Amino acid sequence: MQPFALEQGRDIADTIRRGRMPGTDYIAGGTDLVQLLKDDVRRPRRLVDLEGLDLDQITVTPQGLRLGAMTRMSEVADHPAVIRDYPVISQALLASAAPQIRNLGTIGGNLLQRTRCTYFRDTASPCNKRSPGTGCAAIEGVHRTHAIFGGSRQCIATHASDLAVALVALDAVVHLSGPNGARDVRLTELHLMPNDHPDIETVLHPGELILAVSVPAGAWTRRSSYLKVRDRASFEFALTSAAVALDIQDGKIRAARVAAGGVGTKPWRLPAVEQALVGAPATTATWQRGGRLATAGAMPLRDNRFKVRLLRATVTRALEQVGGEA
Amino acid sequence: MTIRNFTRREFLRDTAATGGAAAIAGSGGKAWAVPAAADPPVPTQHRVTIRLNGTERALQLDPRTSLLDALREQLYLTGTKKGCDMGACGACTVLLDGKRVNACLVLAARLDGREVKTIEGLADGDQLHPLQAAFIEHDGFQCGYCTPGQIMSAAGLLNEGRPLDEHSIREWMSGNICRCGAYPNIVSAIRQASGRA
Numbered sequence: 001m002q003p004f005a006l007e008q009g010r011d012i013a014d015t016i017r018r019g020r021m022p023g024t025d026y027i028a029g030g031t032d033l034v035q036l037l038k039d040d041v042r043r044p045r046r047l048v049d050l051e052g053l054d055l056d057q058i059t060v061t062p063q064g065l066r067l068g069a070m071t072r073m074s075e076v077a078d079h080p081a082v083i084r085d086y087p088v089i090s091q092a093l094l095a096s097a098a099p100q101i102r103n104l105g106t107i108g109g110n111l112l113q114r115t116r117c118t119y120f121r122d123t124a125s126p127c128n129k130r131s132p133g134t135g136c137a138a139i140e141g142v143h144r145t146h147a148i149f150g151g152s153r154q155c156i157a158t159h160a161s162d163l164a165v166a167l168v169a170l171d172a173v174v175h176l177s178g179p180n181g182a183r184d185v186r187l188t189e190l191h192l193m194p195n196d197h198p199d200i201e202t203v204l205h206p207g208e209l210i211l212a213v214s215v216p217a218g219a220w221t222r223r224s225s226y227l228k229v230r231d232r233a234s235f236e237f238a239l240t241s242a243a244v245a246l247d248i249q250d251g252k253i254r255a256a257r258v259a260a261g262g263v264g265t266k267p268w269r270l271p272a273v274e275q276a277l278v279g280a281p282a283t284t285a286t287w288q289r290g291g292r293l294a295t296a297g298a299m300p301l302r303d304n305r306f307k308v309r310l311l312r313a314t315v316t317r318a319l320e321q322v323g324g325e326a
Numbered sequence: 327m328t329i330r331n332f333t334r335r336e337f338l339r340d341t342a343a344t345g346g347a348a349a350i351a352g353s354g355g356k357a358w359a360v361p362a363a364a365d366p367p368v369p370t371q372h373r374v375t376i377r378l379n380g381t382e383r384a385l386q387l388d389p390r391t392s393l394l395d396a397l398r399e400q401l402y403l404t405g406t407k408k409g410c411d412m413g414a415c416g417a418c419t420v421l422l423d424g425k426r427v428n429a430c431l432v433l434a435a436r437l438d439g440r441e442v443k444t445i446e447g448l449a450d451g452d453q454l455h456p457l458q459a460a461f462i463e464h465d466g467f468q469c470g471y472c473t474p475g476q477i478m479s480a481a482g483l484l485n486e487g488r489p490l491d492e493h494s495i496r497e498w499m500s501g502n503i504c505r506c507g508a509y510p511n512i513v514s515a516i517r518q519a520s521g522r523a
Contacts, residue, residue, distance in 0.1 A: 005370060006389035006435050027433070034392070034431045035412050047389070049436055074425075098501025099486075100479065101413055103425040104432065234500035 002043040009048060012177060012209070018048045020179045020207025026050055028070060028109035031101050036114060040123050041130055055108075055211060060085070064217040069108030069210040073163070074099065076107060086215060088224035088243050092166035095228040098235045108210035110163045111174070111190065112202065116237050117146065117157035128154040129198040144303040145239065148311075150265035151299060155198030158262060159191060160237050165261035166226055168269050169243040170215045178208030187213070191266035198265075219247040220255045227318040228261070229310060238262030240311045242294075242318035246277070253277045253286070253323070260294060263311055270294055273315065282323045291316030372435035378403075379447025387435045394418045394429035397444060405445035405474045409503070416502030419475040419482070420444050426482025428501075445474035448481060457481055460515035468506035476502045480516045490520050 006027075009015030019026055023045040027033050036042040055070040060081040067076055076082055077093035096102065096110070119125040119137040126134035138146055138156055146156040164187065172187040190202050204210075215221070224245035230236040241261035247254040256277035258270045273290045280286040294315040295308045372387045378401065385396055394411070397403045397420070409417030411430045418429040421443040448455040457477050460466070467473040479502045483490075488498065495513050504512065 001390045004389060006372065006433065027436075030433060030436075031413060031428075031431050034433065037390070038412065051436060098416070099482070099498055100416060100419055100426050100428045100501045101431070103422075103482075104427050234497055 001037050002040070002045075004037075004044050005046045007046060007048050008052065012053055012211070015048055015050065015053060016177060016179055016207050016209055018046070019209060021046060022206075024048055024207075026209065029072070029105040030109075031097070031105045032109065032113040036121075039121055041114070041121055050106075050108075050209075058082070062217060065089075065215040067107045067213045067215075069106060069212055071107045073097075073102040073105045073107065073110060077102065084222070085217075086170070086221050086224065088166045088169065088221075088226045088245055089163070089215070091226035092162040092228075092241075092243060095226060095238075095241070096162045107163070107213055110161050111167075111187070111210065111213070112204075113160055114201075115157035116160045118142075120157055129157060129194070129201075132197070132199045139301070142303065143301050145237070145262075146301065146304055147265045148263050148295075148298040148300045148304055148307050149260075149268050150193050152194045152196065152198070152265075154196055155194035155265065156301065157194070157198070157265060159264060159266045161267065162226065162228060162238060162241060162261055164191075164267040165241060165259045166224075166243040167213060167215065168267040169245055169257040169259035170218070170221060170224075171257070173214045173216075174210055175212045175214065176204070176208050177211050178205050180205065182211075187267070188269055194265050218245075218255065218257075220245040220257055223247065223322055224257075225318060225322045227314055227321065229314050230262075240307055240314040242311075242315045244315075244318040244322045246282075246319070246323050248282050248323060251282050253280050253282055258290070258294075258315065258319075260311060260315065263298075263307055270315070272296055277319075282325070284320065284325055287316050287319040287323060290319050372438075374435055374438035376434075376437050376439075377441040379443055385434065389433060389435045391434045392430050393420070393422075393432040393434045393437065393442070396434040397429060397442075403444055403446050406478075407471055407474055409472070409475075414503070415472070415475075416479055417472050417475040419478040419502065421478060421482055421485075424482075424485055426479050426501075443478075443481075445478055448477065455481070457484070457515065457519040460519040461512070464511045464515040464518065465508075466512040466515040467504075467508050472502060472504045472506075476504065476512055480512075480519065483516070484520055490517065492517065495520075 025044040027047045028050045055068040057068045058079050059066040073093045077090045083090045120127045120130050125137045128136050147158045167187050174185050174190050176183050226243050228238050228241040238261045243259045245257040256274040258273045260268045273293045276293050291312040298308050375384050397406050407417040409415035413428045413431045419426050420429045423441050457480050483498050495516050
């Protein structure tokens with residue numbers, strides 16, 4: 001691990017002043033960053049600590065849910081109002097990592113965690129995301145767990161967060177503060193596709209900080225669920241996953257929110273599935289149609305072709321679990 | 327000439343450091359290493375005080391030091407084990423302000439004023455914690471390397487106050503790996519202790 005200085009700002013403005021300096025990383029829960037430091041994948045000269053900035057509130061109002069960026073994953077997962085009104089968020093968090101990590105990991109840090117692509121985390125391998133211009137070892141290499149949506153010739157690494165999949169489905173907005181002031185960004189627009197610059201993963205400016213994430217209330221949030229499929233029953237990243245929220249009245253779907261995880265280079269919303277569901281009857285045939293539409297446009301490679309069928313089944317089952325056979 | 331009394335720990339540490347340096351020198355560097363940030367700073371030593379197993383302990387730390395290394399190398403509390411050192415095995419589980427965490431993923435310099443409990447602080451004098459007694463009674467280990475982490479993780483789990491059946495104990499203990507495969511006995515030990523706690 002390269003030497004670095006560890007600093008703490010007096011307040012948010014002072015934190016951002018320090019955070020905008022070249023070679024600086026913010027540290028929140030540290031569960032991902034400390035791994036990256038140990039592996040020499042990140043070699044900052046300065047870490048700015050986000051602890052103590054009072055960014056750890058959970059607020060529930062009739063307008064929606066607001067999660068402070070430094071709220072721990074476990075606190076959100078166990079919050080009674082989140083469990084009751086936004087079950088997909090609680091379930092996505094409980095399907096993430098393990099209890100020890102969820103007690104450290106934060107909401108903001110979870111959204112900005114780096115990919116689990118093993119080539120990215122191994123500095124002996126070429127990787128355009130870690131070391132731009134060196135090539136992608138995964139495209140011709142072992143890519144069973146990699147993306148079937150959103151890949152480029154430069155990178156096919158998946159975004160690893162379960163929480164982001166649930167939040168993208170629920171139209172979450174990220175509240176940012178940076179050297180040029182405050183702004184709000186829709187979570188669907190926070191992460192970038194890899195294209196020719198897989199090293200640039202988000203629209204965040206240098207020093208810009210996530211303060212909180214908001215989820216607007218909606219008739220669909222209570223009837224929601226997260227289904228995750230993985231190589232072992234717990235403490236594993238997704239092969240495929242689905243976040244589903246439905247508003248069903250009199251056996252007919254009024255509104256649908258559907259997103260998929262483990263398959264995209266960013267959290268992957270499925271608008272084609274949503275459009276097909278709205279107005280349809282809540283029946284098994286509808287859920288199966290939704291599952292089939294989930295993989296439109298998929299670009300699987302040699303070793304991850306199985307994800308196409310697996311994602312169809314995952315989305316179908318998640319829709320069935322949420323929608324039932326009313 | 328002074329003959330210094332080495333502890334076993336210091337001997338292992340010092341010889342391991344020498345071997346490690348030779349191995350790094352021989353590896354020839356990595357082809358696609360991330361460039362180091364120019365002019366890396368000389369890290370400041372951070373002075374922090376933590377409340378460790380009920381006692382205030384002052385530490386002087388390089389910011390890179392994990393809580394796990396601070397416990398083992400500076401405070402000589404070697405009950406907390408280093409397995410993967412990457413948050414994947416749970417052998418280093420301790421309680422931070424009463425909540426279970428992976429000590430390998432925590433930078434100790436960030437912990438000023440926080441409370442840490444390790445396996446050494448779990449028993450009440452000679453009176454074993456109910457989890458420790460249950461692990462012995464149910465033979466919840468073979469080699470024992472993962473055991474302090476299993477017990478501290480279970481202690482954190484009992485603090486969380488969840489209803490526990492066999493399935494949920496397995497899910498809530500998924501952050502602790504046992505390569506001997508003592509899981510059935512670990513589950514029965516935790517079931518027994520949760521009834522008592």
